[in-house]
Amino acid sequence: MEYKVEKLRVNYKTLEEFKRFKEYGLQELSMVEDLEANIIDNDSESPFYGIYFGDTLVARMSLYRVEAKFNRYFEPPHDFLELWKLEVLPDYQNKGYGKALVNFAKEMGLPIKTNARMKSRGFWDKMGFTSVHYEMARDRGENPLFWFPEGFPIEKD
Ligand SMILES: CC(C)(COP(=O)(O)OP(=O)(O)OC[C@H]1O[C@@H](n2cnc3c(N)ncnc32)[C@H](O)[C@@H]1OP(=O)(O)O)[C@@H](O)C(=O)NCCC(=O)NCCS
Numbered sequence: 105m106e107y108k109v110e111k112l113r114v115n116y117k118t119l120e121e122f123k124r125f126k127e128y129g130l131q132e133l134s135m136v137e138d139l140e141a142n143i144i145d146n147d148s149e150s151p152f153y154g155i156y157f158g159d160t161l162v163a164r165m166s167l168y169r170v171e172a173k174f175n176r177y178f179e180p181p182h183d184f185l186e187l188w189k190l191e192v193l194p195d196y197q198n199k200g201y202g203k204a205l206v207n208f209a210k211e212m213g214l215p216i217k218t219n220a221r222m223k224s225r226g227f228w229d230k231m232g233f234t235s236v237h238y239e240m241a242r243d244r245g246e247n248p249l250f251w252f253p254e255g256f257p258i259e260k261d
Pocket residue numbers: 190191192193196197198199200201202203204221222223224225226227230
């Protein structure tokens with residue numbers, strides 16, 4: 105099944121939908137505050153992408169392009185995408201929504217970094233993500249996983 109991935113706008117409707125996701129936290133709260141204080145306009149750009157089933161937002165992820173100069177993971181330095189807050193609402197899991205969002209990110213043609221939560225590791229394995237060598241000073245509590253486009257020229261550590 106083909107799902108339509110949409111870039112989500114920051115508005116009261118989207119922020120209300122976000123409350124249904126487990127990983128609702130500081131990022132969402134600061135968006136609410138910025139909207140209420142008119143620091144950002146209604147319908148501003150957000151780093152979130154999502155899939156709707158009818159009127160309901162059922163899956164979402166955050167995606168951010170990190171510039172090469174901040175890349176501490178692979179050589180030669182190159183821009184990459186950081187993907188976080190991938191989540192599918194419980195009733196919609198295992199229907200391909202998670203995969204559709206990850207595939208959407210892959211189509212941007214850049215390496216992708218994510219952090220696996222304990223029980224989602226199997227999913228990331230399936231999506232072709234692999235661990236980078238753990239470095240305590242850099243990774244601390246993180247468990248960074250990467251996916252690289254085919255033929256991407258890197259020297260992995
Ligand atoms: C993890 C998550 C993002 C995956 O999205 P999803 O839409 O449910 O997964 P999909 O239907 O796109 O699955 C794609 C493939 O990964 C597999 N898969 C999905 N979740 C998996 C998991 N936790 N472990 C191993 N494989 C998994 C599916 O079986 C499917 O395999 P297939 O292509 O061979 O059929 C989603 O289930 C989720 O948000 N879960 C809640 C948060 C979380 O991380 N849960 C894990 C426990 S805390």
